[in-house]
Amino acid sequence: MSNTETRDLFVTGLRNAHAMENQALSIMKPQLSRIEHYPEIANKLEQHIRETEGQIGRVEEILAGLNEDHSALKDMALSFTGAMAAMGHTIAGDEILKNSFANYAFENLEIAAYKSLLTIAEIGGHNAAALNLQANLAEEVAMAKWLDENIIDLTKKFVSLRQAGEKAKI
Numbered sequence: 001m002s003n004t005e006t007r008d009l010f011v012t013g014l015r016n017a018h019a020m021e022n023q024a025l026s027i028m029k030p031q032l033s034r035i036e037h038y039p040e041i042a043n044k045l046e047q048h049i050r051e052t053e054g055q056i057g058r059v060e061e062i063l064a065g066l067n068e069d070h071s072a073l074k075d076m077a078l079s080f081t082g083a084m085a086a087m088g089h090t091i092a093g094d095e096i097l098k099n100s101f102a103n104y105a106f107e108n109l110e111i112a113a114y115k116s117l118l119t120i121a122e123i124g125g126h127n128a129a130a131l132n133l134q135a136n137l138a139e140e141v142a143m144a145k146w147l148d149e150n151i152i153d154l155t156k157k158f159v160s161l162r163q164a165g166e167k168a169k170i
């Protein structure tokens, strides 16, 4: 594969990552605004929203270094999908659980995307970019780990709130 082709792949991957992170924001922000009874989840979401904003900045920095802009239009389309997905969980009453499963799935999607991008960065010799991508990857891994470790406690709390009659509270 030529250098140009590798670069094109890298730029496409970076634009996708940029859109993915905006989608992450559009999933997490509506969730955060609805949480009442799970401050530990609200705190973690708030932290990861800030991290995600930083990740978007890192991806933009890499794209700017390659003299590439990010695609605002594509980002908008994906953000809309994210908002719809978040809203789909509000009806059934187990929103906090379903959101947690979806967040875990999304973090793992992000992990896969950054591992792939890092590989392309290494093949293309984009060493400075790789440092930024590694920083993003580390935050996604930490968030996925937290969600994984929290799912049992969250479910226990959800069940006990239900038993106490706190119906459909998130």
Ligand SMILES: [Fe+2]
Binding pocket: 024, 048, 052, 107, 110, 139, 140, 143
């Ligand atoms: Fe994330």
